[in-house]
Amino acid sequence: xxxxxxxxxxxxxxxxxxxxxxxxxxxxxxxxxxxxxxxxxxxxxxxxxxxxxxxxxxxxxxxxxxxxxxxxxxxxxxxxxxxxxxxxxxxxxxxxxxxxxxxxxxxxxxxxxxxxxxxxxxxxxxxxxxxxxxxxxxxxxxxxxxxxxxxxxxxxxxxxxxxxxxxxxxxxxxxxxxxxxxxxxxxxxxxxxxxxxxxxxxxxxxxxxxxxxx
Amino acid sequence: xxxxxxxxxxxxxxxxxxxxxxxxxxxxxxxxxxxxxxxxxxxxxxxxxxxxxxxxxxxxxxxxxxxxxxxxxxxxxxxxxxxxxxxxxxxxxxxxxxxxxxxxxxxxxxxxxxxxxxxxxxxxxxxxxxxxxxxxxxxxxxxxxxxxxxxxxxxxxxxxxxxxxxxxxxxxxxxxxxxxxxxxxxxxxxxxxxxxxxxxxxxxxxxxxxxxxxxxxxxxxxxxxxxxxxxxxxxxxxxxxxxxxxxxxxxxxxxxxxxxxxxxxxxxxxxxxxxxxxxxxxxxxxxxxxxxxxxxxxxxxxxxxxxxxxxxxxxxxxxxxxxxxxxxxxxxxxxxxxxxxxxxxxxxxxxxxxxxxxxxxxxxxxxxxxxxxxxxxxxxxxxxxxxxxxxxxxxxxxxxxxxxxxxxxxxxxxxxxxxxxxxxxxxxxxxxxxxxxxxxxxxxxxxxxxxxxxxxxxxxxxxxxxxxxxxxxxxxxxxxxxxxxxxxxxxxxxxxxxxxxxxxxxxxxxxxxxxxxxxxxxxxxxx
Numbered sequence: 001x002x003x004x005x006x007x008x009x010x011x012x013x014x015x016x017x018x019x020x021x022x023x024x025x026x027x028x029x030x031x032x033x034x035x036x037x038x039x040x041x042x043x044x045x046x047x048x049x050x051x052x053x054x055x056x057x058x059x060x061x062x063x064x065x066x067x068x069x070x071x072x073x074x075x076x077x078x079x080x081x082x083x084x085x086x087x088x089x090x091x092x093x094x095x096x097x098x099x100x101x102x103x104x105x106x107x108x109x110x111x112x113x114x115x116x117x118x119x120x121x122x123x124x125x126x127x128x129x130x131x132x133x134x135x136x137x138x139x140x141x142x143x144x145x146x147x148x149x150x151x152x153x154x155x156x157x158x159x160x161x162x163x164x165x166x167x168x169x170x171x172x173x174x175x176x177x178x179x180x181x182x183x184x185x186x187x188x189x190x191x192x193x194x195x196x197x198x199x200x201x202x203x204x205x206x207x208x209x210x211x212x213x214x
Numbered sequence: 215x216x217x218x219x220x221x222x223x224x225x226x227x228x229x230x231x232x233x234x235x236x237x238x239x240x241x242x243x244x245x246x247x248x249x250x251x252x253x254x255x256x257x258x259x260x261x262x263x264x265x266x267x268x269x270x271x272x273x274x275x276x277x278x279x280x281x282x283x284x285x286x287x288x289x290x291x292x293x294x295x296x297x298x299x300x301x302x303x304x305x306x307x308x309x310x311x312x313x314x315x316x317x318x319x320x321x322x323x324x325x326x327x328x329x330x331x332x333x334x335x336x337x338x339x340x341x342x343x344x345x346x347x348x349x350x351x352x353x354x355x356x357x358x359x360x361x362x363x364x365x366x367x368x369x370x371x372x373x374x375x376x377x378x379x380x381x382x383x384x385x386x387x388x389x390x391x392x393x394x395x396x397x398x399x400x401x402x403x404x405x406x407x408x409x410x411x412x413x414x415x416x417x418x419x420x421x422x423x424x425x426x427x428x429x430x431x432x433x434x435x436x437x438x439x440x441x442x443x444x445x446x447x448x449x450x451x452x453x454x455x456x457x458x459x460x461x462x463x464x465x466x467x468x469x470x471x472x473x474x475x476x477x478x479x480x481x482x483x484x485x486x487x488x489x490x491x492x493x494x495x496x497x498x499x500x501x502x503x504x505x506x507x508x509x510x511x512x513x514x515x516x517x518x519x520x521x522x523x524x525x526x527x528x529x530x531x532x533x534x535x536x537x538x539x540x541x542x543x544x545x546x547x548x549x550x551x552x553x554x555x556x557x558x559x560x561x562x563x564x565x566x567x568x569x570x571x572x573x574x575x576x577x578x579x580x581x582x583x584x585x586x587x588x589x590x591x592x593x594x595x596x597x598x599x600x601x602x603x604x605x606x607x608x609x610x611x612x613x614x615x616x617x618x619x620x621x622x623x624x625x626x627x628x629x630x631x632x633x634x635x636x637x638x639x640x641x642x643x644x645x646x647x648x649x650x651x652x653x654x655x656x657x658x659x660x661x662x663x664x665x666x667x668x669x670x671x672x673x674x675x676x677x678x679x680x681x682x683x684x685x686x687x688x689x690x691x692x693x694x695x696x697x698x699x700x701x702x703x704x705x706x707x708x709x710x711x712x713x714x715x716x717x718x719x720x721x722x723x724x725x726x727x728x729x730x731x732x733x734x735x736x737x738x739x740x741x
Contacts (some may be wrong), residue, residue, distance in 0.1 A: 069565070086541065086545055088538075120710045140724075166724075170724070173724070174567045174568050174723045175568035175601055175723075176724050178568055178569065178570040178601055179723060179724070180572065181570075181573065182570055182573070185572075185576075187244075191273060191593070192572060192576070193572050193575050193576055193579070193593045193595040194576060194579040194580075194593055195576045195579075195580065199576075199577070199580055200574075200576055200577040201577070201581070202574070202577050202606040202607055202610045203567075203605075203606040203607045203610075
């Protein structure tokens with residue numbers, strides 16, 4: 001996959017590009033935005049907010065700031081992912097692919113069915129299988145897994161998970177997640193202490209491994 | 215004059231009562247014995263009565279009753295009785311003697327009373343000063359006591375007063391922001407207060423300075439500087455003893471303010487010194503520990519830049535790989551230094567949450583997988599561990615550093631164990647290697663930031679030892695910040711770093727009833 005890149009050195013320039021590029025079918029003529037936070041004429045977060053108000057263009061945030069609460073804040077504000085400097089180009093490309101798939105044209109196909117390494121999850125039929133054997137999940141476990149499947153390959157913050165599965169009153173109950181993720185890993189992972197499927201992003205949230213394209 | 219230290223009203227009544235009773239008693243006795251005694255002896259009784267009554271009666275009453283007594287005596291007993299006329303001349307002498315003796319008794323009483331009153335005033339003043347001093351010593355912020363000082367001065371002098379006290383240092387200009395003002399003032403009084411504060415001298419009537427001022431200005435003097443001033447809106451001069459007492463109270467406040475100010479300066483100086491020390495060590499570390507990886511990167515990168523065409527593809531790859539490894543190394547070291555600086559800086563707060571040890575370890579395995587080509591990592595997690603209350607990122611950083619060291623300082627192919635176990639008093643997270651171990655005398659030194667043990671790496675070049683001390687010092691700081699500890703056991707078969715984290719009462723677990731709107735699986739999904 002190759003990309004054509006337009007580099008904007010400031011917030012003002014980025015806004016200009018976005019305007020000049022125009023829109024195509026209600027979407028701007030860009031596929032993805034890589035946003036650095038510290039820009040000479042302001043914070044990148046203002047652009048993120050402006051972008052999110054208008055369209056669902058995927059946004060990857062790049063920053064040297066490592067504070068985890070800031071990452072969480074940006075993810076909750078609508079950023080698709082967050083990369084801390086320094087990072088490898090391989091990692092950047094992988095994150096870009098995931099972001100594009102999620103915001104891409106064929107959105108609906110990817111998110112209701114999940115397959116990776118012997119694990120199959122079908123949200124429509126509520127079926128979960130591991131090595132062709134059905135896996136029994138409690139309603140809450142399934143709800144949690146389904147939320148991760150819909151964002152497969154992307155980090156879902158603790159807050160997002162707790163809100164979507166238990167409700168807004170439960171955003172402080174991180175220990176619920178610890179319990180149910182432990183149960184899910186016990187049912188889906190070969191070795192729960194060395195997960196291959198349900199990854200932990202320490203201090204931020206969880207990520208279901210990207211599905212194998214098949 | 216009596217407004218200060220006024221004795222209780224009831225005591226005054228009693229004094230009158232006793233005096234009156236003495237006089238009535240004396241007169242009854244005199245009337246009773248008048249016919250048996252001659253005039254001279256009777257007069258003695260009158261003098262006695264007057265002297266005894268003077269113990270209790272105020273001076274003016276003693277004088278008045280004395281004169282009245284002598285006149286009545288003259289009327290009733292001195293012939294011709296029933297008139298003020300005197301028949302015999304020697305009776306005149308008797309009356310004069312009685313009158314003079316009465317006067318002398320009254321005068322002596324005045325002197326005595328004054329003396330007693332002064333002693334009492336001094337005792338009370340000393341007592342007030344001592345209590346006030348204790349009070350000022352006990353408070354953290356003497357500024358909180360300004361209101362009390364104002365009340366004390368008000369009850370001492372019965373006048374309106376205003377206090378001005380510095381918050382910290384003396385400002386260059388008279389800025390009200392730099393001071394606390396208690397009470398009402400006009401512009402002139404305010405400038406008077408500032409003048410008094412800046413010069414540390416009393417102003418106003420009877421002070422020798424600015425005598426024409428309508429109020430009395432008292433400075434709150436510390437040992438070296440004046441920290442405040444009080445303005446007493448007097449219409450007449452204050453008695454010397456009250457002025458002295460008011461000044462003493464103010465000076466105690468000044469001393470307390472000075473003590474507080476000095477303490478603050480000292481604390482600030484200590485903090486600055488600590489920060490300075492930390493900065494110096496960090497700079498030393500950066501200059502020392504950063505040079506080696508930077509030199510490697512520089513070398514590899516410049517080779518690639520200048521001689522790429524002369525190098526084989528494999529050589530180029532090796533150089534590029536070296537750059538990536540060293541960059542990763544620098545990244546980790548930077549993270550450690552920043553985190554150490556944050557933890558060392560008192561007041562750094564942990565972002566704690568409930569964490570599962572299994573998950574912590576899982577996320578590390580995920581991170582180390584790429585580096586662990588030989589699959590050296592062995593995970594031993596006890597099932598059913600309770601949740602930990604900790605700062606995830608810090609604990610991850612701790613384990614990350616320990617794992618990193620274990621991989622570096624043990625031979626390739628040997629196992630590195632990552633262990634989580636339940637203990638009686640907490641959970642231990644441990645990293646054990648099968649390397650050469652750390653010599654006894656080095657075991658404490660290696661935990662000091664920037665003083666590395668002279669480790670003999672089994673495989674790696676000496677370059678890779680940079681930053682180890684920072685890493686271990688950080689690990690220990692993280693464990694301590696969590697109320698836990700980091701211990702090292704080492705022998706010739708390997709080293710084991712163990713982090714013990716205390717347990718907290720576990721949070722409530724969810725029950726399925728708590729969950730609203732749960733999605734039910736279709737029957738075939740449940741089997």
